Amino acid sequence: AQKVTQAQTEISVVEKEDVTLDCVYETRDTTYYLFWYKQPPSGELVFLIRRNSFDEQNEISGRYSWNFQKSTSSFNFTITASQVVDSAVYFCALSEYKAAGNKLTFGGGTRVLVKP
Amino acid sequence: KAGVTQTPRYLIKTRGQQVTLSCSPISGHRSVSWYQQTPGQGLQFLFEYFSETQRNKGNFPGRFSGRQFSNSRSEMNVSTLELGDSALYLCASSPPHSENTGELFFGEGSRLTVL
Numbered sequence: 001a002q003k004v005t006q007a008q009t010e011i012s013v014v015e016k017e018d019v020t021l022d023c024v025y026e027t028r029d030t031t032y033y034l035f036w037y038k039q040p041p042s043g044e045l046v047f048l049i050r051r052n053s054f055d056e057q058n059e060i061s062g063r064y065s066w067n068f069q070k071s072t073s074s075f076n077f078t079i080t081a082s083q084v085v086d087s088a089v090y091f092c093a094l095s096e097y098k099a100a101g102n103k104l105t106f107g108g109g110t111r112v113l114v115k116p
Numbered sequence: 117k118a119g120v121t122q123t124p125r126y127l128i129k130t131r132g133q134q135v136t137l138s139c140s141p142i143s144g145h146r147s148v149s150w151y152q153q154t155p156g157q158g159l160q161f162l163f164e165y166f167s168e169t170q171r172n173k174g175n176f177p178g179r180f181s182g183r184q185f186s187n188s189r190s191e192m193n194v195s196t197l198e199l200g201d202s203a204l205y206l207c208a209s210s211p212p213h214s215e216n217t218g219e220l221f222f223g224e225g226s227r228l229t230v231l
Contacts, residue, residue, distance in 0.1 A: 103174070109158065
């Protein structure tokens with residue numbers, strides 16, 4: 001069965017510092033998708049990124065960047081120059097291609113607190 | 117464009133009762149998924165409906181059920197409520213081009229408290 005582990009439960013930084021969120025996953029499938037979602041205090045999860053298992057190219061989107069390393073089964077997320085609005089809980093998730101549909105296995109989440 | 121709408125937002129029930137939660141997906145989205153979020157177990161997949169058919173199911177007892185209507189709106193029902201069913205229930209829908217890729221648009225959830 002698949003599993004996603006986010007070892008950091010809470011990270012506190014001062015505005016403008018960089019913060020990296022770790023995500024380690026387990027799956028027996030060779031084809032799968034990895035995700036990051038953000039959950040602000042309002043409660044709804046917001047989709048940030050999806051990577052498939054064949055694409056290990058790192059990605060940058062504004063202040064966000066993602067580092068996918070298949071060799072270590074990790075999909076880490078970095079926020080550069082953090083801002084107060086980045087305060088939220090961030091979830092890493094996995095879905096297996098063979099399952100079809102949208103069945104995601106989530107990690108436990110990392111709460112990020114950015115102080116002004 | 118309206119987002120995913122869940123009703124009610126908050127509700128309180130007592131053990132043994134049953135509850136029905138409603139979810140209206142974004143217009144044009146045919147896939148609707150439900151997740152349970154609790155402090156202890158985190159986010160757990162309940163089930164997914166696509167074109168009125170359940171196509172995935174999580175590891176929850178039969179007390180948890182759902183359905184989807186022809187207009188893609190979905191309901192989930194929990195019967196014989198237990199204290200452990202207290203949770204935030206999140207509904208999510210997928211756009212037509214991402215129905216198998218996990219790109220989900222979530223509602224703000226229905227927070228259920230069981231006393």
